Amino acid sequence: MFSYSLAEPLVQMKDVQLTLGGRLILENITATIRDIRRPGMQQGQVVAFLGPSGVGKSQTFWILAGLSQPDKGEVLVGNPPAPVQGGQVGVVTQHYTLFEHRTVLGNLRVAAKQKGIPSDAARKQALELLRKFGLADRAGAWPKELSGGQRQRVAIAQQLLCSDIFLLMDEPFSGLDPVMKTRVCELINEIASMDEMRTLIVVTHDVRAALSIADHVWLIGRDRGPQGEVLSGAKIKEEIDLKERGIAWRENRESLPQYEETVREIEKRFLTL
């Protein structure tokens, strides 16, 4: 087990409720992400919201990003806590949206400029990030010329240049083969360690991949009625602390027995979510 302590809250979802077209989608979602301190090292936070398809994860995603407003409740970020604003939280969607009319470097530069970084510095930072992500030779490429993996890395780099410390990722493992999944997990861990306050929030239905990167997991699901029918209104059904279970931050955590046990536990739980 690693020694750590939990400091101030970085992201707080408080009683978030959302109704769309008269149907309750999210019901009293409450979750708090705290700054993790580990002695002698820089440790960011990686958390995951796990849930089956169609449960309302994407709606949670946009509300966390500050780009969609809940009917009730609020999302507070930073210290001191303040309601989240669009642009404060970096957003990487599963389609890895980029500006198709800009080159890779152009996409990164516009993001840096939006944060108020002067033009020369923006170019420098963008090139440095491309080098770090192994994309230095793709600076002049158009988004349509990139592979899926390259596109994802550019989308992440773009958001890192513009956002503060928060990065939200929607289904980052969707459609990836096992090798690419491992690479994305490595990339996420690398980004998390860039800054003590860096906080990555992954929204996914991929249990194994989520447990391979996260230090904390929330399961989102819906209640069942008397006849087993699914009731509307997704809520937090369970919170799993992977630090306490000795899974978080471990090398080759996929080979740990507690990792396999937790995967089985969550997969079993998925059947009732």
Place this chain on the structure above:
Amino acid sequence: MYLVRPLMSGIPRNTPIIIGVWSSMFLVFWTFQAGGVIPNPLVVAQSFLSLFAGAKIIPDLVASLTLNVEATLISTGISLLISYLFVLPAFRPVSLLISKLRYLGLSGLTFLLGLIVSGHELKLGLLVFGMSTFFVTSMVSVISDISTDSWRHARSLRMSPWRATLEVVVFGTFDSALEILRQNSAVGWIMLTTVEILSQSEGGIGVVLRNANRGFRMDDIFAVQILILLIGLGQDALLGFLKRALCPYSTR
């Protein structure tokens, strides 16, 4: 078997040969069908060359091309403005209304516009109106299809709603706008010959065609039609080149 099997993607092999075969078949068919009102291809070719004898056709060509360029530039400016305004709720009905006006007939419109203007202005007005309604229709459709993800992506990069509109709507659809311009210039070119007849003092390729029609000079009529087709194809190729040069990122 390759030639008659559905091609799922890419450009067919031996395209120039396929085009050559079809052209030859057409010429052979035309030659054997010639006689009576349909002139022989050779006679049409001679008439085509005679159009340029003494450069008599040049002033008419210049008049037509000038009118077409003028109408294209004005209609593109107006159409883009109306289309971009589609993102503002207050202007959305206006954009949709302009789009629906394409169902107004040219004859009725000529009468109405003729009450206000005449000559060059009448021709220009009709062309601009005709081209703009189709341009706005296509451009509004492109803007409507912009995904919520694209808007949210721009907003996630701290862009204000106006900055996001500039990036997503104006810059993001520039390649589509050029493609629509390309399609629309064909619409304009088709309308041009009809419109030119309304005011013949300025000349133009439509007037040349009208004069050939009056004299029932079938070889001249065919020759002018071929010239109209060739200029239209040239215009299309030029705009296609422009789009490829300015928008190498385009997937459309």
